[in-house]
Amino acid sequence: MSGFVLLALVAGLFWRVPAGLAQDPVLPDTPPDGLSGLELYAERCANCHGPAGQGDGALILEMGGQAPSPFDETYRRASQPSVMFNQITNGNLQVGMPPFGPTSSNPIDDAGRWNLVAAVYSLATPPEDITAGQAVYEASCAACHGDAGHGDGPEAGNDPAPTDLAAAAYWFNRSNETVFTAIAPGAIAAHEYDLSEDDLWRAVDYSRTFSYAYADPVELTRPIPAGIIAGVLNNGTTGELLADTEVNLRAFTPDFTQTLVLTTTTDANGNFRFDVVDVAPDWVFLASAGYNNLSFSSGAGQLSRNQTTLDLPLTVYEQSTDPSALNIDQLHVVLEFVEDQLQVSELYVINNDQDAVFTGPTGNPAEGTIEVALPAGAENLAFQRSFGSMENFLPANDFIPTERGWADTLALRPGPGALTLLVRYTLPYESGMTVAHPLFYETATSTIILPDSGVEITGEPWLQQPSQQFGQDETFLNYSRAGLAAGEAIAFQLQGRPRVVTDASGAATVNPNPTTDLLIGSAALLLAAGVGIVVWRTWRQRQATTAGWEAEVESTMASPATPAAVVVPDQAQNQDELLRAIAQLDDAYEAGQIGEDDYRTRRAALKAQLAAIWQG
DSSP: OOHHHHHHTSSOSOSOOOTTTOOOOOOOSSOOBHHHHHHHHHHHTHHHHOTTSSSOOHHHHHHTOOOOOOOSHHHHHHOOHHHHHHHHHHOBGGGTBOOOSTTSSSOOOHHHHHHHHHHHHHHHSOHHHHHHHHHHHHHHTHHHHOTTSSSOOTTOOSTTOOOOTTOHHHHTTOOHHHHHHHHSBTTBGGGOOOOOHHHHHHHHHHHHTTSSBOOOGGGGGSOEEEEEEEEEEEETTTOOBOOSOEEEEEEEOTTOOEEEEEEEEOOTTSEEEEEEEEEOTTOEEEEEEEETTEEEEOOOBOOOSSOOEEEOOEEEOOEEOOGGGEEEEEEEEEEEEETTEEEEEEEEEEEEOSSSEEOOTTSOGGGOSSEEOOOTTOEEEEEEEESSOSSOOEEOTTOEEOSSSEEOOSOBOSEEEEEEEEEEEEEEOSSEEEEEEEOSSEEEEEEEEEESSSOEEESTTOEEEEEEEETTTEEEEEEEEOOBOTTOEEEEEEESOOSEEEOTTSOEEEOSSOOOOOOOOOSOOOHHHHHHHHHHHHHHHHHHHHHHHHTTOOOSSSOTTSSSOEEOOTTOOHHHHHHHHHHHHHHHHHTTSSOHHHHHHHHHHHHHHHHHHHHO
16 A cells, blocks of 8 residues: 555544534435445455454554444434534545545545445444334334334324434534434433333444434445456457457455356457355455466456446556667665675566567567666676566566576566566675666666665766655665666765764764765756655554565466566556465466475465555
């Protein structure tokens, strides 16, 4: 999940709305539906409020932020639906809560926000209280208010007429406390009944359900009786619809265990369909098909009770061995001084400007696809890759050496930003050096980013840009240069001895031989440099969580020990890629292509990575 979304979800849904933002809610056309609201709540709210509404969401626990109020008896008695609706609509940025109304970048419509109100009442009200309240209502209230609360019971009078308890207008500005006080014995002549406080509270809880459809939260875990998962298989290179082609459907549980595998064949128009029954609502589905020895997968999707049909379009591509369609959209070089070493992190954003999968010069991905070069003397080499995002990187231990550098062994899908590659290495450093290596693809922009600690980049064609401050003590220098043609070298000269270095644990220490401070220019800082710093900082923060398995886990997506390379579609997210990797690893293990220890180690690593994304 991105840092912006993380901040937006830190706080809960139901705090006071800032002055000037509140507006009268639009009453729902139909009673809000608790079950639909619970499904939406699980998707949009549980990260902070917790799956049961106890204020213990994963983001709150991770960040140590202020926990939202739990949805409990105290909350449901004091809350008003209109206030809830406005707070969901307008948010409260002071506590990190985004709006979910029209001003949101991902808005929820009026009906959905009212359904969330119904979900909160459903979470806050135990089903046994509803059952008990119904019994009290039927015995003491229905004679006047009617079985459905419309005020049309057999003993209803006209002076005054019983309140229509099914009207949203009655409930939306009233809390349960307000209603309880209004109907307490002695408050109204018609309410001379002998009920305990507990029974009266339960009657209020039940009576409110006339204005919304209560749902027992346990309903969310009950299987969906039947669903349809369908799509069209097409060739993205030729536009052809692929008939008579085998398509597989896999389902994964929340702990990423493969729980279902189905196979079908496309019809004459490339259509495929799977009919599933008794589907757990938390299953994640993925469709895949093999084409010319490559495996192509759809995006991931889920069924719900309101949406029992899932569309999983699937696209395959022809293969290309032509590297001329490849280019580097951005190259960020981030430098760090670690003891007596220069730590270099090179971030490549690579485009594939053709409607075909690039399978390397030989047409066999296992023999190399994308190539990168390293400067002489580079040590401690490590590769990581990400698809469609710079938030989550996977170790890429399947890179192979070539005559001129190193090559990926994963086929490259078409499209912009098809691959984000992080290459890390170290070089010995004292007080200056030249770093240079060729680039095998046309490169649009290049930046160098390094801490402001006494070392500078000298010489043309690098132009210094303004420094960038991160946190209280981190200042980075930024340099940029014009584009490079394929085959040209990226080269830069470092001069100076760093005043501050980091030790092996990442802690900053003073270098015993400082140099003079640098003068920083005043031109506008390149946005690309800021992106590079953020990615570098994010990688540094995640090193501790990945170090335990990074050295052991090989990529499961295109190594010689596994089946054909997985190619991700446009707009793919890392969660889809990880699911594909798990599915492919399972296939390799079942086929006896990898040993059990290796299989379990690699699968555990992929599950940990996927868990981090889904919990985020």
